[in-house]
Amino acid sequence: MALPVLAKPPVRKLAKDLGVDLASVAGTGPGGIVTREDVLAHHDQAKAQPLATYADDDQPWLATGAVTPDGRRTRVPVKSVRKRTAEAMVASAFTAPHVTVFHTVDVTRTMKLVATLREDKEFADVRVTPLLVAAKALLLAIRRHPEVNASWDDEAQEIVYKHYVNLGIAAATPRGLVVPNIKDAHRLDLHGLAAGIADLTATARAGRTTPTDMSDGTITITNVGVFGIDTGTPILNPGESAILAFGAIREQPWVHKGKIKKRWVTQLALSFDHRLIDGELGARMLADVARVLEEPARGLVWG
Numbered sequence: 001m002a003l004p005v006l007a008k009p010p011v012r013k014l015a016k017d018l019g020v021d022l023a024s025v026a027g028t029g030p031g032g033i034v035t036r037e038d039v040l041a042h043h044d045q046a047k048a049q050p051l052a053t054y055a056d057d058d059q060p061w062l063a064t065g066a067v068t069p070d071g072r073r074t075r076v077p078v079k080s081v082r083k084r085t086a087e088a089m090v091a092s093a094f095t096a097p098h099v100t101v102f103h104t105v106d107v108t109r110t111m112k113l114v115a116t117l118r119e120d121k122e123f124a125d126v127r128v129t130p131l132l133v134a135a136k137a138l139l140l141a142i143r144r145h146p147e148v149n150a151s152w153d154d155e156a157q158e159i160v161y162k163h164y165v166n167l168g169i170a171a172a173t174p175r176g177l178v179v180p181n182i183k184d185a186h187r188l189d190l191h192g193l194a195a196g197i198a199d200l201t202a203t204a205r206a207g208r209t210t211p212t213d214m215s216d217g218t219i220t221i222t223n224v225g226v227f228g229i230d231t232g233t234p235i236l237n238p239g240e241s242a243i244l245a246f247g248a249i250r251e252q253p254w255v256h257k258g259k260i261k262k263r264w265v266t267q268l269a270l271s272f273d274h275r276l277i278d279g280e281l282g283a284r285m286l287a288d289v290a291r292v293l294e295e296p297a298r299g300l301v302w303g
Helices: 009-018 038-045 078-096 108-118 132-143 188-207 279-294 298-302
Strands: 098-105 148-155 156-162 167-169 171-173 176-180 217-222 242-246 251-255 261-272
Touching: 009 038, 009 176, 078 132, 098 279, 108 132, 108 279, 132 188, 132 217, 132 242, 132 279, 132 298, 167 188, 171 188, 242 279, 261 279, 279 298
Parallel strands: 167 217, 217 242
Antiparallel strands: 098 261, 148 156, 171 176, 242 261, 251 261
8 A cells, every 4th residue: 555645635626726746756854845946847848848058059959850751750950069969878788797786775864864964054044855875875885885886898998996986966957968077076075075966966957067077077966866867777878887776765564673664765776887896886886875875874974
């Protein structure tokens, strides 16, 4: 039986008026309650998106296409961001041997931490989300397993270990997928990381991401949960060793301290380059990310 969705009556009415199914909305309020902002954000994502424009276009991409004689198709030249993304993904998929491992984890304490930080005046100027904690957990796991932070130089036949972490955040935009990265993310505290994620995503959505913003990434996190997706098997960003997919957080029955209770649960998926990371290392890496999400206080010890 499906668990009830936590939402106040005005929020339920708003969802009904907008035709939004509350069960498909991830609550970001205290205790996972669905807020007005959550409903509006979900509704905006579901709306038809404007046609994308590119730096060298003066009109939407569809207008640059040619309609077939029967009127049933429009053929559009692949260019700009979409073309570069496609080329990069094909190169990655057929160059690096991908392996993906999965982990389902109780993130109830992460959700409590998020609720607490949202009330903390020190974090009043940034947006605190579960993704922020997941990103920090990934950075902590890399610190414990620095050998995962590497790239394969095929031309020189060398493995290049990076002494820095440029954390990529996969962002869906009207122009297509872009993966800008936060430079030297390993040096940032939690507030700095939150500010970095906010700046990076705002720039991406505004279409102002530069090639420099997307260069020299070392590892990436993709938030598939924002679309209500549980998990996936993400493709590596070219030149990187691993990518973490962070799934939707749902309240569900869970065995906790020997009893079945309602807990907030999510699924993680880590894809990695098997030339650089063997199965054991990849599994340990993902397990450490999960351990921090399960008990964020562990980050104080590992940090």
